[in-house]
Amino acid sequence: MTAGLPKEKQRMNIKCSLKRYIRYIYWSLAIISLFVPVIIKLTYNEPMRWTITLAFPILILAMYPAWKFGLFAISFASVFEYLVEFFLIPTNFDSDFPQLVVNSTLNWILFMLVALFILHYHEKSEQLRASEERYRKIVELSPKGIVIHREGTILYANPSAMKIVKEDNLVGKSIFTYLHPDFHEISKQRISQAKIGKEIPIIEEKLIRHDGKMIDAEIGGVSINYDGSPATLIIFSDVSERKKVEQALQESEKRYRRLVEWSPEPIIVYQHGFIQYANPACIKLLGASSLEELIGKSIIDYIHPDFVHLVENRNQEINQTGIFVAPTEEKIIRLDGTVIDVEVTGTTIKHDGKPTFLMMYHDLTGRKRTEEALRKSEEKYRLIAENMTDLVSVLDENGIIKYASPSHEFVLGFTPEVYEGNLAFDFVHSDDIPHIQSKFLYMVLSKENKVIEFRYKHINGNWVWVEAKGTPVFNEEGNLLHFLVVAREITERRLYEERLSHMAYHDTLTGLPNRRLFKERLEQSLKEAERYGRKMAVMYMDMDKFKHINDTFGHGVGDELLIQFAQRVQGCLRESDTLARQGGDEFIILLPEIQEEQDALQIAKRILAALQEPWLIGELVLQTTSSIGISFYPKDGTTRHELMNHADTALYEAKEDGKNNFKTYSLLRVR
Structure with missing residues (x-):
């Protein structure tokens, strides 16, 4: 029935059966021991009586695990001995009874001492076996390679050591066979200087596997006494993959750092409100001469008082990574005291294990000045609009384009006449229309500006990303006159952001x-x-x-x-x-x-x-x-x-x- 079982399972079944049969024999002998006092007292040969008296209980007690029943048998036999002496064997009660009591008591005490000694011996032996088995498993199952050698000759190697160096058996071989020649001298020096019980510090060395491949390893150890003579216990692990990952991370970090450093858009990183990094464009925007002037400073120091509450709320509310910060217009204060308008957008990242803000600033100062100039004079506004690359248009309350700047032809290919008189949404990507409509409704209700990003149709059939700022214009009675829309192409920026996102995943x-x-x-x-x-x-x-x-x-x-x-x-x-x-x-x-x-x-x-x-x-x-x-x-x-x-x-x-x-x-x- 066991033919189809694995060999290990068959061995376990046989072992359990043997234990069961031995246990039956133990208990049978222990029960027979109850009648030993009768045999002893009926044996008039004094040497034979003492031989049975001492040998049989010791035999019963030595047969672990029946020692518990053996103790009970000895105790019962001592009491039963009195009855046998008194009733079955002719004695002179007055003269022999006291001696009988003394002899039986001494026998009982002798049996108990022998029993306690054997019990203590079994317990210590079992503890020693359990301890040896526990440490053996720790060494055998350790994922790290463990080798014991004496003067370079390997005396023992665990399975992990053989697996790391791709060798079936290491015993008897030299450790220097698997150690790169560049590390022979330092290894000999480390071994010779080690004293019994002294730890050998962990260092990185190179090993040569049996197949010839060279790997990086972390190696440490301790000098021990092995089989009565000094030896060295070495513990090592393969760190080749970790080294490759570290190198790849360093190269990746360099690539991303170059992208940030060379970005024309100002980028700043701050954590808990304190600046951790700023790229050269941001250093220039804030009017600093070097990054050291900004590191560790509070971001609030550069925020206009009107926007401090906005930044503080943002710092408190966002405590997770990967959260996109929608574009907002804010004012910042340069080191020379100049106030500039910026458009702020960004995301939260993890820096030193904590959520950190990575923000991008876009200087809106020039655009703001242009808008102010446009409000003051229609003629000046038209002159500027016709000579700027930004897309300037005027929409009525129904979204019909009343004016389109000449820059539309330069950026999108269509002449201004194509736009004027038509619905603005006819040139917008269908997926973006609901978003734009909601923003225009918000501008009407709130009477505030709004920045919108959407796709505008190009004459060659493709779509161009633009960033448009819509400004509702009202008359003195508060009625909407029209929308002033100033847009600029941001296709390159969007592609840049998409590339960054794609590279991250x-x-x-x-x-x-x-x-x-x-x-x-x-x-x-x-x-x-x-x-x-x-x-x-x-x-x-x-x-x-x-x-x-x-x-x-x-x-x-x-x-x-x-x-x-x-x-x-x-x-x-x-x-x-x-x-x-x-x-x-x-x-x-x-x-x-x-x-x-x-x-x-x-x-x-x-x-x-x-x-x-x-x-x-x-x-x-x-x-x-x-x-x-x-x-x-x-x-x-x-x-x-x-x-x-x-x-x-x-x-x-x-x-x-x-x-x-x-x-x-x-x-x-x-x-």
């Missing part, structure tokens, strides 16, 4: 979603799967032999291979699926809606089949495949970390099984 090489976007989509899919009882799957995959191709033909070929790989895999997925690049040659796929697990397996097969075709890069014809690990919700996990980790585990097994295949985590658990 997409991989710059392949254009695929990055880790951040994948994380958000996976979290959302988990919520929907839990709410509607759906199944879903996560696939972890990488390219087999990518490193060899990248090292042999260069990063240019490697990058093009990654791009083609992403395109080919994307072509195997459904519209609802998400393919994201994790970094390097690692990709991850989210299948948010599957009916059965077989659906995911079919997609995996389709991907592997598509990757069998050779890659054409320039004049090169390359051949590479992929390995895939799959985890299912909810069978293999119910959280993002569980699904991704289990898919990664399955990927590792797929690569270990020869690559160019896929493995599911659920099947690994069955093994």
Whole structure:
């Protein structure tokens, strides 16, 4: 019946059966021990009596775990001994009874002392075994590599150590075989200077694996006494991936920093009301000579008193990241005391783990002055309007264009005559019309200016983003006369903002979603799967032999291979699926809606089949495949970390099984 069970399960069954049979024998012998006093007293051979008296209880007590019943048997036997002496064996009551009591009492005390000694011995032995087993498991199951060596010769290595260096057995080998030559001398020096019990500080060194690959590792240890002689215990871990991530983060930070530094729009970052950063355009706008003049200063110091309450409320109300701050017009005070009008917009980001404002200022001083001049003189207004690139128009209360500046032809291609007499909304993108109508209604009711961004039609058929400021003009009785609209093209700015947003959520090489976007989509899919009882799957995959191709033909070929790989895999997925690049040659796929697990397996097969075709890069014809690990919700996990980790585990097994295949985590658990 056990033939179909795994070997480990069969061994456990046999072990349990043996324990059960031994327990039966223990209890049988313990019960027989109740009658030992009778046998002792009926044995007139004195040496034999003492042999049975001492040996049998000790035998019973030594047979753990029946010692508890053995103690009871000894106690019962001591009492039963009096009855046997008195009733079954002829004695002179007056002369032999006191001696009988003394002998029995001494026997009982002797049995109890022996029992306590054996009990103490068993308890200490069990504690020692439990302690040894506990520490053995800690070392064997540690994710970090642990090696014990003496003068460089390895005496012990745990599984993680062998896994890190890709070696089946390390015992008897030299640690310097796996240590980069550049670190031999410093390692010898560290080992020679270590004293018993003294810690060897952790440092970063380079290791050489059995397959020849060089990895970064953090290595520390302690000098110990091992098998009666001094030895060194080394603990190390592979930090190669962490180093790559750190380098990628540094490069990414440099790219984004250049974008901000070179931006013509003033950008400022402040946290809890205190300035943390300002780009050169903002330093110039505020009239400072350097960034040091602004760092640590309160943003309120540069805000006009009329707008201090607005900024303070904004600082208090917004305490989350990713919140967009709608454009508003404010006044700021430069260091020289000059007051300028600015349009303020931005978002909240995370800086040092706390919500922080990233704001963009647009200097409105010139536009404000122009508007004021336009109000004073219609002739001057028209003259300026005809010679400016901003789009100036006058609309009546029904939205009919009464005047359009000549700049419309320069910016949009249509002559002013095309606009005049027609409804302004006829030239606006249909998706933006409801938004504009609500803003115009607000201007009428509040009698306030409003800044609106929308898409205006170009003569060549495309749409141009403009930023328009609408000003309602009223007569002395408070009746609306018309709207004055001054707009400027902001297509480049919008594209810039969209690029920034896209870069934050997409991989710059392949254009695929990055880790951040994948994380958000996976979290959302988990919520929907839990709410509607759906199944879903996560696939972890990488390219087999990518490193060899990248090292042999260069990063240019490697990058093009990654791009083609992403395109080919994307072509195997459904519209609802998400393919994201994790970094390097690692990709991850989210299948948010599957009916059965077989659906995911079919997609995996389709991907592997598509990757069998050779890659054409320039004049090169390359051949590479992929390995895939799959985890299912909810069978293999119910959280993002569980699904991704289990898919990664399955990927590792797929690569270990020869690559160019896929493995599911659920099947690994069955093994």
